[in-house]
Amino acid sequence: MIRFESVTVTYDGVDVDVPAVRDVNLTIPEGELVLLVGPSGVGKSTLLSTVSGLVPHFTGGTLSGRVTVAGRDTRTHKPRELADVVGTVGQDPLSHFVTDTVEDELAYGMESLGLAPDVMRRRVEETLDLLGLADLRDRPIATLSGGQQQRVAIGSVLTPHPSVLVLDEPTSALDPAAAEEVLAVLQRLVHDLGTTVLMAEHRLERVVQYADQVVLLPAPGQPPVIGAPADIMAVSPVYPPVVGLGRLADWSPLPLSVRDARRRAAPLRDRLAEVRPPAPGPAPAPAAPAATASGAEVGEAAEVAEVAKASEVQGSPGVRRRFSLLGRRRRAVQVPGAGAAGRAESSPGPGPDQPLAAVAAVAALAVRRGRVPALRRVDLTVAPGETIALMGRNGAGKSTLLATLVGLLEPTAGSVHVGGAVPHRTGPRELIRRVGLVPQEPRDLLYADTVAGECAAADRDADAAPGSCRALVSELLPGIPDDTHPRDLSEGQRLTLALAVVLTARPPLLLLDEPTRGLDYAAKARLVAVLRGLAAEGHAIVLATHDVELAAELAHRVVILAEGEVVADGATADVVVSSPAFAPQVTKILAPYHWLTVTQVRTALALAGTE
Template identity: 45%
Template sequence: MLELESVAASYYDDERTLAAPQISDVNLTLFEGEILLVVGRTGSGKSTLLNAMSGAMPHATGGRLDGRVRVVGRDTRDFPPRMLSDVVGVVGQDPAASFITNTVEEELAYSMEQLGLPPAVMRKRVEETLDLLGIAELRYVPLAELSGGEQQRVAIGAVLTTRPALIILDEPTSALDPNGAEDVLATVTKLAHDLAMTVVLAEHRIERVLQYVDRVAHVGADGHVTVGTPEEIMADSDVAPPIVELGRWAGWAPLPLSIRDARAHSADMRKRLYQRGLVVNKLHNHAVQPLLIAEDIMVDFPEIRAVDGVNLNLNSGEITVLMGRNGCGKSSLLWALQGSGTRNQGSVQVLDEAAGFSWTDPKTLKPAKRRNLVSMVPQTPTDILYESTVHAELARSDKDAAAPAGTTREILDSLVPNIPDHLHPRDLSEGQKLSLALSIQLAAKPRVVFFDEPTRGLDYDGKKSLARSFQQLADDGHAILVVTHDVEFSALCADRVLFMASGKIISDGTAVEILPASPAYAPQVAKITAGIQEESHWLTVSAVKAALGHGEIS
């Protein structure tokens, strides 16, 4: 179905000089019905590998491709993407960028129209796809009104309707809640197993997808690609989910890749954990100071109340995570609190220390002043990237934040090191764009900071570094509110977790209280260490190590 022979891919720099290969010496054969997972550090070349597989490299991306790529026997040198559209379906990192039409139903039908399928076939497949992805209620909704997760489902659905022989998915679950991600992956797996569709997906949230795949391709920092079974690659991969990290530390063999297998190994570990007692909860030793107070917040859109009477305080030194299913109103609440979004009712007051510790509604402030009080990193990072090079963005950030030269670059390198200064921000991977936007906002150090899905495109080390940055901000007295579907990141950084449903906050408590209590949102380590009919109090590998002692292996 897909063949890569001695493939190498390189790009030209601004001097039109061919840079070192992004990927090199790739040899791979995929058969019908196989599912391949592509993993690697942020910026390692995963998207380049996917572009080579789809034929976009070099026809649409530029650069140079050496070796041979064949899709169902068609050499991509002779068949550009438009001549492979009947056999290859691609869902990129930014789903909205692929939308052509106005509504969900029209988008699902569009690709089939281009292939000239009969109307009866199109109608049947649209209905099947709406049901498969659980988006039937969105049929007539304008695409512009969808949440990020809903957009991702529609983009996947628009590809599935054409029944391609090969489907390529770049970060397919990055904007989906845990239940939604599981549904989408189960659907993709069903299509692979029942309809012999070959699937290639790149994903940073490896814990979500590892159990579904047949093989893994690891893209190393040097561009070398290693292909093997999940067990072979995860044994020493530089990116690994918590279950693998815990299994390596504990010396479990064979290395477990599922919660069920890990629990079979972990009986002695669980016994010793509960004997040792709890060493998990972060406790604040300073008085709680509210920095933002919101009362009775309502946000209405045509035919829907997105936020319904929310009351919320954000406190100095506290990292709060807001979770909930796609479309429940999380982003609408975030923008309403920040001041530039719709707010039909209610009040928001932020403590303004520069104005004599008075309380100010951010909605009344000009953008520059608002940023000093309440900073926002949106789901689409390019919304706040304006310059033509990374260097210019970093320099502008230092100037706007009145920070010493190099401050923003230092933050960026802590998240994703070695992003070249000369690159245009829009040429970066989604993870690199997000890291750049995060760095710019963190450089200003506002007292209240909002993040909407900040881990999209970040590998595990990047997430740990981001969690450390959040903790440093909290230690310095900032209040942080994070909207995310990333359960493992929430376990790393959250002091407090809020759950939202149908526009309302339905639960509010510490991370240790809230996360393990939910079958869908419990982190992997919590599932592995839970007792019989007893919820776990250990959310991360580091918490287990702290409880048992870093040198002890169970």
């Protein structure tokens, strides 16, 4: 269906020796779901755009070789002339919409193709049913949730009945349930309509079990490797936790779904039955009553340090090599302190028997956005050194809670105190010393046109000594030259730069909104290491996230919001294990035991082996 013949794409202005995609030879047969995987920046999006003809017709650049879709050569066919065979959905569904209501959006592509009105009407009705959008047909698109928007975007390219569907990260911005919805739809298309689906996705744990074939782009400029998912996952530098566990336990063939893995996991479960899972990271210091995480047992010092050390190893050898510098430094910080518990005791201030003052206290908070109540009667206390994952479906009020904590929104009722101040009544200069937020789109925080300029501005804003921000950047993100434009950084690098800018003011409370959106496993592992180091230094961290694996890896405590209310609040292991939607893969595989991450299992096995 899709055929790449020695395809190389070079963008103008970039070094000609470094093409975005080099020498791709590939044939994708009809009716297959093909997954494109690889670390960030290997040219996945570029390769996807060659299928719709947007590369090179729209984006510029030079394409050598040939791409044919359903027998049409993209060199001689413009994107609009391929519109009836290829449907493309980009990373951000919002930038895809041309009209403003769901029904019009579904019809738009067909209108452009000039289909007859009765055909259009029939297909719109069919697609509304297929994607479960019938109740939303008259809604303005701007009022839909992320998952709904993604489904509308997919529906809008489905109505012209394309034989090929190209999707760039369709589930990255979605909560687990919405991602399931979208994937179920894709499954149906492949099975019932014989549509060929080519998709790139970072969150492999969600998609890899649905793929018929996997195309791996191992590194920039390297030719792709194609094969059955299990074979590719055995060698891929990026892989989901289920594969990580499979590799650890030497299961062959590698399981790709939780179901497959559970079938093989009986012996592993038996081995792990006697071992108690360690805490996911250094547990928080003794804290105010609400924050005492009942299940997050403070492990023995050696064990905690071991976990911290092992966490750096997670990911591929390549990843480790790239980031070992940071890893070593972090380890040096963590091992002597052996977790925040010891650190808190040695630090000046309240003694260990006295509860530490909470970094943030939210009581009976209610916030309205327009006519809609976004939060109702929320109570939350954040202790120093504690990491809290805020979860819940899109629109549950996670971002609202974070915005209220930094004073962007005024509470309608109830109270918010951050470091003893009321955020929305505190001046910005004062507030950044108490709390810092890295927003969903880190670019919003960056104004300057070089990294150096950004750092200088951050020092001025925070009244910090000149060079403190730059020092942070070099520590978190080694090897970034001063004159790089923030726009040219990768998603993960930009996030880290924004993080450094926020950290320049040394806020004891750090908030992150969806930090892993668009990050690959390597960037994520790096972020985990950075955040863990910050938590060990006593920063309290609250992250709003859909990424259950990240929460399992990092959080001491999970708070689940629904309809603006707290519906669950407790130690990560307790909350996550009891919820099928928010349980990480390892937990599902090793249930009923409370294991959260591959790292934990690896550490436990290693300890058991040495005894």
